[in-house]
Every structure is written in structure tokens, then in C-alpha cells.
Amino acid sequence: MRRSSNSIVMIAYAIWVLFPFLYLLVLSLSADWRFPSILPNYIGLKNWAAVLGGETGLVKSFFLSLFISLLVALSSTLCGFLLSRIVNYNKKKNLWTIISYFPYVLAPVVFGACLSYYFLRLGILGTTFGVILAQFFIAFPYAMIFFSPFWTEKTKDYENLVATLRGSLVQKFTKVLFPLSKNLILICFFQTFLISWFEFGLSSIIGVGKVQTLTIQVFLFIKESNFYYGAMSCCLLMLPPVIFIYVNKRYVFNKIL
Amino acid sequence: MKSKSRYIGLALFLLIGLLPFGLALVYALLYSFGIVGIANDGFTTKFWQQVLVEDTFVQSMLYSIVISILSVVFSVGIAMLIAIKYVSKLEKPFMSFVSYLPLCMPGIVVAFFLIQILSEAGWISRLAYSIGLIDQLQSFPSLVNDSLAIGIIVAFVSVVMPFFLLLFISVYRQERLDELAHVASSLGASPLQIAIKIKIPILLHRTRMIIILYFIFLLGAYEIPLILGQESPQMISVMVVRELNQYDLTKISEGYVVAVMYTILISLLTLVVFSYHRSKTVSHA
Incomplete structure (x- = not known):
């Protein structure tokens, strides 16, 4: 009896999780779905055909977002890894760690609003580079914090061992530090990619409507009450994270645990 | 070198x-302070006085704090209940993948989905209409853009709860809570006592910093309150952006006053929390 009630709870939880994905997919495939209809009158590929035909600009936004997120993830993971080493081996490590939390905990949209003046002066407000730079400023502290636990006494001992064996700095990184931390680097890359991919407020402030990432498209479709295209952009927005989680769970987490 | x-x-x-x-x-x-800005002509404290007199900041801050606390409490409570009761079930391959899926939904998608589901013309309203619970669209209670911020809280819980669930499952295993529970049980403790006196305190103790961090994140959340919130009061980030985007240039300085107050408050909170955590860690060591 208890066993079956536990299964019911798990089934209910699975439905609760999966329902939004299914609902948004159906909504993206439908048309003229209005109150009081519980099911759509039309299900087909009309909306998606329009998207692939380039009518809505969604494909462009998808690739623009992908480009921005990949660059942000790559740069912040690399800088976070290298600079967290220096910060964590420093005597004032605690102070630097607290400092790195400040931009991270502040609402990105408020941060962006206060920073937009400098972006305007530099001529990068409303440009893709401006959005990448602004997102980097919030993804970088995350990477710094993420890599902090890696730089332990044990890691330092490995580094010292390489130095004792007359290994160069390049060898230290390529033969010891990168192989030791490759799974962490991969997870950090995924996480910073997602920070950028999901970012809305900062991109809207710095992009000033000229850099139309996918999250901004979703918001525009909500404002226009174009729910079918809104649902399509939501599906596109969720696609890379679903793939990442699948890859992460299959190839990364299982190797760590 | x-x-x-x-x-x-x-x-x-x-x-x-x-x-x-x-x-x-x-x-x-x-x-x-009026030192920079197109409509400003020198140092003044009038914008600060204006904001403090108007009370909008305090109101907005309190509104944000209450919503964030409620969302964190619900999220932690639900996640803990599920983690403690169903930890082994959630570790099976399919359920494990399902548990990670909510992390794929950013705030803006959750807000969009909740509009589709909870609004007056939403899917639940249609279900209620089809089974005769309501006879017209307007009879359905407004659950988004509502005065009680139900939509915002539901969205926050939907975003944050799955993360806490994964966190609690991970800590549950790291702390070997099943083994502790087994020892307690053999000493005569009831399942309720085991949950209240062993599992919940350990899970809360290990994750308290992350819980506080999430409270701070929710305090500054933007897209969910922007889409699901009402005109007034607004959550702090929405209020700051609204003030800064006003056509009335004299109001922009007030927007910056609110931004400064929020930044200082969050920075101080972070400082206090981390100093406290560090002192606890040092004293335990």
C-alpha cells in the first residue's frame, strides 16, 4: 500500500515536471487555441515552418544567443580558472573571495542600469560586444567562486612537485592542473553558458532592444500576446539546456561520482 | 618574476x-546626489530626501523581502519533504533525469508558462469552465498580476524548489543520513523524531549559506515580477528600472537613489552573512 502511494507521488512529481515542456510544445504547434477550449483546434507545423522560413527572426536570435553564450562561457571559465588560482593562493584570500561575491549577488539588471553610462561612453551600448562584456561581468564572479574549492593544499602540493621535477609552467597546466580539473571546467562551462543563455534583464538594458537574444524575443512575444511564437521561443530556449543536462548526466556527473 | x-x-x-x-x-x-546627469546642476540631497519621504523604496523593499522569504520557505519546505521521504526513488535513472529537467526552465519561461496556465483565460480556468466550476471567464480568480503576488511566489518556488531538491539529495548522501537514521531507529527513535531531530537540522545546517544566497537572488529577481507582478507595489529591481526609464528626467536621480540603497543593503547583507559564516567555520576548526 505504502509502496504504491510512493509510486503515485513520484508519478505526480514527474508529471508536474514534464507538463510545462509538453504544454509549451503543444502550444508552439497550435493555432487559434482560445478560451474555453481545453485542447487546440489545430496542431501542425505551420508556426515552426514560419520560424524556419526566417519570418519571425527566431532562428537569428537563437544563433545570436548561442554565439553570445558560448563566448561568455568560454571567457569566464578560462579567466575564472586562472584568476581563482592566484586569488586562492593569496594571503588575503578571504577578502578577495568576499569581493568577488558583490557583483554576483547584485541584481544583474540594477548592475546593468548603473553600468550603462560607461557602455554608452565607450560606444558599446546596444551592441553584441556590449552584451557579451556585461554578461561576462556577472559570469566571471560565478566562475571564480566555483573554482575556489579546487585550489587546496593538495593541488598546491602537486604544483610544487612539478616544480621540483623541473616542469615548466605550461607543463604544470597541461599535464597536471587541466587534467585534474577537466570535469570541473566542463561543469563551469555549462553553468556559465546557462547564466548567459537565461539572462534577460542585463541584456535588455545593455542591448537596448538592438541585440535581440532569445529571452528578449520571449518577452516581446508576451507583450504582443503572440503566445504561439512565444511558446516556440521558449522551446528553443530550453533545447540546449536539456541537451547539456543529458550530456552532463551521462558523461560528466557519472564520472565524478 | x-x-x-x-x-x-x-x-x-x-x-x-x-x-x-x-x-x-x-x-x-x-x-x-545630482553631481552628474542632464537635468542636474550640482550637489543636492533632495533626491534622497524625496525617496525617503515618499516611502516607495521601503514599501518596495518590504514587498520584495516578504515575497522572497515566503518563496524560500515554501521551496525549502517542499524540497526537504520530498528529499527526506523519497530520496531513494529520486535516484533511479529516469527520476534522476526528471529531477534535473526543471533547471532547464529560466525565469522568463516559467513566467510565460504560468500566464498560460493561471491567468483568467488560462488552461486551469478552461478546465474549471468545462467541469462547470465557473460559468464565465471573469469568475476565475486572478492568479497572475494579482495583489497577493501568488503568481510571483508560484514562479519563484517552481524555479528554486527543484534546485534545493537536488541539493538536499546530494547532502543527504554525503552526510549518510540513512545510516544515522538507522542508528537512531535502533535506539528507539520514531520516524518523525528522526526527521525533526536529525535529518532536517543537518540538511538545514549544511545548506544554510546557499539558502541565504537564494534569498538574496530572489530579492533582486527581475523578469518574473516584471511579467507576473502588478503595477504597485513592485519588486525592487522592477522599481529601479521603471524609475530609471522615466521620461521625467528629474525622476532618474531618484531611481539611482533606490539603486544605491539596494546595492548597499545587499552588499552589507552579503558581508554580514559571510563574516558570520567564516567566524563559525573558524571556531569549529
């Missing part, structure tokens, strides 16, 4: 990690 490269590294860290934050704060501070 080695120390030189370290100094360069530290300088780079400060340049990327601290300078933008410092510059943003300085500009907001200067604007709030």
Missing part, C-alpha cells in the same frame, strides 16, 4: 571583478 605575475593576476582580478562594480556604484552615487 613569480611575484610579479601574481600581482598582474591580482590586478586583472580587481579590474574584471571589482572595477565594474565600483564604477557602477560611483556613477549611481554621483547621479543620486
